[in-house]
Amino acid sequence: MTGAGTPPATVRTDPRVLRSRATVIAAALDLLTERGIAATTVEAVAERSGVAKTTIYRHWKDQPALVLDAIASTLQEPPDPDTGTLRGDLNALLAGLATALRDSPAARLMPALIDAAERDPAFAALHRREATHRHRTVRAVIVRGIDRGELPPDTDPDEVLDLLAGPVFYRRWVSTGTVDTVFTTRVVDLVLAGVSRGSQPLR
Amino acid sequence: MTGAGTPPATVRTDPRVLRSRATVIAAALDLLTERGIAATTVEAVAERSGVAKTTIYRHWKDQPALVLDAIASTLQEPPDPDTGTLRGDLNALLAGLATALRDSPAARLMPALIDAAERDPAFAALHRREATHRHRTVRAVIVRGIDRGELPPDTDPDEVLDLLAGPVFYRRWVSTGTVDTVFTTRVVDLVLAGVSRGSQPLR
DNA sequence: AGTCTACGCTACGGTCGCGTAGCGGAGATG
DNA sequence: CATCTCCGCTACGCGACCGTAGCGTAGACT
Numbered sequence: 001m002t003g004a005g006t007p008p009a010t011v012r013t014d015p016r017v018l019r020s021r022a023t024v025i026a027a028a029l030d031l032l033t034e035r036g037i038a039a040t041t042v043e044a045v046a047e048r049s050g051v052a053k054t055t056i057y058r059h060w061k062d063q064p065a066l067v068l069d070a071i072a073s074t075l076q077e078p079p080d081p082d083t084g085t086l087r088g089d090l091n092a093l094l095a096g097l098a099t100a101l102r103d104s105p106a107a108r109l110m111p112a113l114i115d116a117a118e119r120d121p122a123f124a125a126l127h128r129r130e131a132t133h134r135h136r137t138v139r140a141v142i143v144r145g146i147d148r149g150e151l152p153p154d155t156d157p158d159e160v161l162d163l164l165a166g167p168v169f170y171r172r173w174v175s176t177g178t179v180d181t182v183f184t185t186r187v188v189d190l191v192l193a194g195v196s197r198g199s200q201p202l203r
Numbered sequence: 204m205t206g207a208g209t210p211p212a213t214v215r216t217d218p219r220v221l222r223s224r225a226t227v228i229a230a231a232l233d234l235l236t237e238r239g240i241a242a243t244t245v246e247a248v249a250e251r252s253g254v255a256k257t258t259i260y261r262h263w264k265d266q267p268a269l270v271l272d273a274i275a276s277t278l279q280e281p282p283d284p285d286t287g288t289l290r291g292d293l294n295a296l297l298a299g300l301a302t303a304l305r306d307s308p309a310a311r312l313m314p315a316l317i318d319a320a321e322r323d324p325a326f327a328a329l330h331r332r333e334a335t336h337r338h339r340t341v342r343a344v345i346v347r348g349i350d351r352g353e354l355p356p357d358t359d360p361d362e363v364l365d366l367l368a369g370p371v372f373y374r375r376w377v378s379t380g381t382v383d384t385v386f387t388t389r390v391v392d393l394v395l396a397g398v399s400r401g402s403q404p405l406r
Numbered sequence: 407a408g409t410c411t412a413c414g415c416t417a418c419g420g421t422c423g424c425g426t427a428g429c430g431g432a433g434a435t436g
Numbered sequence: 437c438a439t440c441t442c443c444g445c446t447a448c449g450c451g452a453c454c455g456t457a458g459c460g461t462a463g464a465c466t
Binding site for chain 4: 416
């Protein structure tokens with residue numbers, strides 16, 4: 001994306017184009033979180049954004065392309081808290097996840113993305129990309145914990161990741177409990193306790 | 204549903220009605236798992252099932268009613284394994300869950316249900332009902348474990364449930380790992396280890 | 407047997423969203 | 437200022453589904 005092309009220029013894009021794109025994406029995200037993928041039609045986006053339907057078609061091939069682009073625009077990698085201890089890092093990360101799942105409207109379209117990914121390869125690729133992105137920091141934190149000796153050297157980082165994130169997602173979308181820091185610190189406690197003595201199968 | 208009404212009769216329904224209903228539901232489930240909720244239109248169901256569109260409208264008010272009915276027809280409570288130990292019971296239950304999530308086509312419509320539940324009260328109610336149903340056995344098993352002294356008396360069954368089920372669901376729909384009994388027994392090991400020493404917050 | 411009920415079929419008007427064409431005007435660029 | 441690009445608008449044909457009506461027939465009940 002960046003780094004190719006001629007000397008210094010950042011390709012120089014017509015501000016009208018940027019404005020149109022941004023307006024449309026914003027409106028699309030609104031509709032996606034409010035009414036879901038199916039209702040996010042090109043016509044609806046045109047109406048809500050105030051951008052003409054024809055203009056939208058000038059920028060995106062069709063509805064799926066637009067929706068994919070809108071969802072992709074919400075990607076964000078959580079920052080590495082780096083508190084000094086594995087426990088501190090994990091608590092910070094899970095607390096951030098809980099907050100995002102509760103408060104961020106973008107979180108609402110997670111199930112929609114997963115559902116679409118179940119059938120459409122393009123959505124599947126995006127879903128994979130999103131997950132990889134989001135997992136990067138967590139995995140790094142866990143690996144650092146292993147290097148520090150806070151976890152057994154044979155620990156599988158991906159397994160720990162699933163054990164930590166799984167319950168939070170499950171609570172948000174399946175069971176009824178509250179998703180707060182009380183819960184997330186409890187999850188971190190239990191997983192760390194479990195994994196630490198995990199080497200010798202107790203009893 | 205049962206138990207009300209007059210003496211012995213099971214209401215006596217015209218076999219043609221039963222046949223129509225069953226055929227339509229089966230076709231609807233096919234379409235749901237193959238192409239998702241949006242594509243499961245009344246017309247499509249009519250074509251695939253061979254049942255006339257007008258007949259479908261005679262039995263269901265509209266598309267959502269049909270889809271809800273189809274999904275509801277897949278509800279099933281896992282049997283209580285009752286192996287004698289908490290660990291044995293949980294291993295059996297999670298292994299069953301893993302198998303279902305991997306092999307049952309009905310599992311594919313879980314994200315669709317969750318997504319729809321995010322916006323539509325009727326789907327939300329069904330989702331809640333489904334989850335409650337599915338959790339009943341697991342919770343009973345955990346409570347039995349507490350009574351037996353295999354878990355601390357102050358254990359929160361719902362919390363343990365989230366810790367067990369969460370990672371399995373997360374792996375199935377978000378991360379890339381395999382969902383098999385190797386993983387599920389590992390989850391049971393870690394959670395039991397964690398919860399057992401959970402009373403005194405280590406370190 | 408006769409009656410009653412559910413079904414399949416054809417046909418329809420209506421809505422929604424698709425994606426494109428052609429035009430005039432406004433804004434960006436140099 | 438002149439040109440070039442992008443945008444908004446109107447208009448259109450098209451296909452997919454919707455949900456209903458009306459009719460004849462086959463199957464179920466007594």
